[in-house]
Each structure stands twice: as structure tokens, then as C-alpha cells.
Amino acid sequence: MAKTSRPMVRIHNTETDEVIDREMNDAEFAQYEADKVAQAAADAAKAKGEADKTALLVRLGLTEDELKTILG
Amino acid sequence: MATTTNYGWTTPDDTALVKDGASAIRTLGSSVDTTVKALNPGTTSGDLDYYTAATTKARLAKGTAGQVLTMNSGATAPEWATSSSGGMTLLSTTTLSGASTTISSISQSYLSLYLLVYGVTNATADGVFYVRPNAVNEGNFSGVTSTPSAYKESDSASILSNSGNVVRTNSSNSWVYQIENYTSSTTLKPISFHGVYNGASNASSFGFGGLKTTAAITSLLFANTGGNLSTGTVLLYGVK
Numbered sequence: 001m002a003k004t005s006r007p008m009v010r011i012h013n014t015e016t017d018e019v020i021d022r023e024m025n026d027a028e029f030a031q032y033e034a035d036k037v038a039q040a041a042a043d044a045a046k047a048k049g050e051a052d053k054t055a056l057l058v059r060l061g062l063t064e065d066e067l068k069t070i071l072g
Numbered sequence: 073m074a075t076t077t078n079y080g081w082t083t084p085d086d087t088a089l090v091k092d093g094a095s096a097i098r099t100l101g102s103s104v105d106t107t108v109k110a111l112n113p114g115t116t117s118g119d120l121d122y123y124t125a126a127t128t129k130a131r132l133a134k135g136t137a138g139q140v141l142t143m144n145s146g147a148t149a150p151e152w153a154t155s156s157s158g159g160m161t162l163l164s165t166t167t168l169s170g171a172s173t174t175i176s177s178i179s180q181s182y183l184s185l186y187l188l189v190y191g192v193t194n195a196t197a198d199g200v201f202y203v204r205p206n207a208v209n210e211g212n213f214s215g216v217t218s219t220p221s222a223y224k225e226s227d228s229a230s231i232l233s234n235s236g237n238v239v240r241t242n243s244s245n246s247w248v249y250q251i252e253n254y255t256s257s258t259t260l261k262p263i264s265f266h267g268v269y270n271g272a273s274n275a276s277s278f279g280f281g282g283l284k285t286t287a288a289i290t291s292l293l294f295a296n297t298g299g300n301l302s303t304g305t306v307l308l309y310g311v312k
Contacts, residue, residue, distance in 0.1 A: 007171035007300065014164040014308065015177035021170060031209065032171060039200070039297045 007032060079107050079127070122150055160186060160309040168192060168304030172295040174207065175308060180255045180288060182310030189232070189267070190246040192296070192304035198237035199298020201269075203230050203249060205261075205283055207293045215263070215281010230265055235277040238269055240298050245269030247277075254289040261289065 006023040013020075024032060057067060074083045081103040084096040111129055114121055118134030120141075135141070135152030142153045161182070166175050178185070192201055205212065217234045232247045247267030254261055266278040283289070294306065 008169075010166075010168070010170045010173040012164060012166040012173065012175050013177045014175060014179065017164070019166075024171065028172075031207075035209070035295075035297070 079103070081107070120150070124149070158312045160311050162307060163310050164306075164308045166306040166308070168294055168301040168306065171300050172293050173301060173304075173306075174291055174293045175306060176291040178254075178290050178292070178308070179310055180290070182255070182312055184250060184252045184311045185254050185289070186309040186311050187249040187292070188246070188307040188309075189249060189294070190305055191243045192238060192245050192269075193243050193302045194238070194240045194296040194298045194300060195302050196240070196299025198240050199296040200231060201233040201238045201296045202294070203232060204293040204295075205230075205251065205254075205289045206285065206287060206291055208285065212283055212285060213263075213279075213281060214284055215279055217279040217281075218277045230263065230279060231277075232265060232267055233269060233275070233277055234279065235275045236270070237298065238296065239271070239273075240296075240302075242269070242271045243303060244271050251283070251289055256286070257288050258286055260284060260286060 006029050008021055009024055009028060011020045011022070012018075057064060062070075074085050075081060076083060082096075082099050084093065088096065111127075112121065113129050113131035115131065116134060120132040120134070121129045122132055124130045130149070132150060132152070138155065139152040140155045141150055143149070144151045163179055164175060166173060187203075189203075213230055217231065230249065232249065238245060245267065246269070247265060249265040250263060252262040253259060261283040262281075263283055264278075264280045266276070268274060268276045292306075292308075294301070294304075
């Protein structure tokens with residue numbers, strides 16, 4: 001059985017109405033890998049922001065609801 | 073010589089000689105032939121005839137496919153013209169699948185594109201659902217969105233789920249996405265989108281701004297950071 005080494009993509013040509021499912025080409029795979037790295041960085045930044053926020057609230061002795069009330 | 077009341081065809085007088093009958097019939101027949109042809113000037117299948125005077129007609133050659141019949145600028149005669157009426161034309165229906173789905177070779181014959189996207193689920197995890205015109209990712213979008221802190225908000229393609237990840241198993245989502253002046257190769261492209269997703273939680277998102285490209289938009293790539301697209305439908309309309 002042939003092994004799929006790269007993710008599959010679908011191309012729908014609206015001129016011919018032809019639909020092709022194929023493996024990613026080099027450029028697409030490079031972009032796919034870059035997207036994954038960017039997503040991981042974005043997720044990490046978001047998680048760090050949440051952690052920093054929680055830590056700051058603890059230092060200030062406030063709950064999130066109390067902060068919302070202050071910022072009202 | 074006597075003549076007929078309506079078309080003035082020449083007929084023999086009551087006193088005309090019988091010996092001149094053949095000539096009189098030939099003259100009358102010729103006149104009838106000329107008149108009938110004037111009343112039926114068409115020459116080709118699909119031609120139309122129209123009056124140019126009370127008893128005179130002209131031929132209007134058949135139009136081409138899609139043309140409509142209208143009056144000329146002087147309102148004196150009909151003519152064929154290309155329809156100028158606006159409307160939406162369904163260009164394609166695409167089922168989402170794979171790590172990404174690209175709608176390619178988009179017709180360049182319309183003023184704007186209108187997309188209805190719905191029923192999107194994916195295989196692995198909740199994720200960010202986005203569209204990339206011409207498959208360009210970075211630096212291609214500028215505008216206001218419902219949640220600016222979302223994934224690649226300020227510089228990326230249009231994040232259709234910018235209020236939070238799409239729950240991968242909930243297919244009740246739906247978005248509208250529009251690109252104006254998409255065929256231009258000299259101007260930036262205004263875009264807008266809005267939608268609702270994640271069922272009971274009713275997350276909603278919107279975005280207004282533009283694509284920072286002067287290139288004509290010929291393709292649209294859809295993907296979800298949560299993994300391969302499992303289901304989803306994209307209806308692509310051209311708008312005039």
C-alpha cells in the first residue's frame with residue numbers, strides 16, 4: 001500500500017468544474033509547515049499572556065471579576 | 073389602369089382587351105411578389121421583422137447568445153443588446169476536504185465575489201478557520217475584526233473564526249465573505265465577512281477592511297489550523 005507522506009489538498013477548478021485531490025507540492029508543504037510554527041507561536045503567546053495576566057491578578061490580590069468591575 | 077385599394081397593384085380595366093390578360097397577370101404577380109417580400113424581409117432562421125412604416129417592414133438579424141431585445145437610442149427601432157441588468161450567478165459549489173481546499177480559475181467577468189460558507193468541521197482539533205485569496209498568507213489583510221487578538225489578525229488572511237476556534241464537530245456554522253473589485257490589477261480590494269459558529273455558544277465574528285494586493289483575485293484557499301477539513305460547503309457567486 002502506498003504511503004501518504006504529505007497532507008492532501010483539494011483543488012476545485014471552477015472553469016472546468018474539475019476536482020483534484022493530491023498531496024501537497026513543495027511550496028504548499030513549506031507553507032503548511034510555516035503555518036504550524038506560526039500557529040504554535042501564536043498559541044504560546046496567547047497562553048503566556050493568560051499566565052501573565054493571572055500572575056498579575058494574584059500579585060494585586062484581585063479576581064478577574066473584580067478587575068472587570070474596576071475597568072467597568 | 074385600375075389599382076388595388078391597399079397596395080396599389082395594377083389590375084386590368086373592365087374594358088381591357090382579353091389579349092392583354094397574360095401581361096396584366098404577370099404585372100400583378102410581380103407587384104404581389106414585391107409586396108409580400110417587403111412584408112417578410114427576413115432571410116435567416118432567428119431573424120425578426122419590424123415595421124418601419126405603416127406598410128413597410130425591415131429585417132433585424134438575429135442576436136447572439138444572451139442578448140436581449142431593446143429599443144435604440146432614438147426609440148425608433150428595436151435592436152439586440154447585451155443585458156445590463158445586475159444579479160448573482162452561482163459559479164461553483166465546492167466541498168471542503170484535505171489540509172486545504174483551493175477554489176481556482178475564478179471567472180474574471182464580474183464586479184465582486186460573494187461566498188456562502190457553511191457546515192465546516194475538521195478532523196483533529198478545534199482550530200482557526202481562514203480563507204487566503206490567491207493563497208497569500210502574510211501581509212495581505214488590513215482591517216477591523218471582531219477579535220483583534222486572534223490568530224494572525226493584523227497581517228494575515230481573513231480569519232473567519234476570529235472570535236475563537238471552531239469546534240471541530242459542530243457543523244451548524246455559516247459565514248458570508250465578499251470581495252469587491254476583485255478583477256482589478258491596479259487597486260486594493262475591499263472585503264467584508266461575518267458569520268456565526270459553535271452552536272449553543274453562538275460565537276460570532278466579523279471583519280471589514282481590505283486585501284493589500286493589487287493583483288486580481290483568481291483563487292481562494294480555505295483551511296483550518298485544527299487539521300484536515302472533514303466537511304463544509306462553499307457556494308461561490310459572481311455579482312454584477
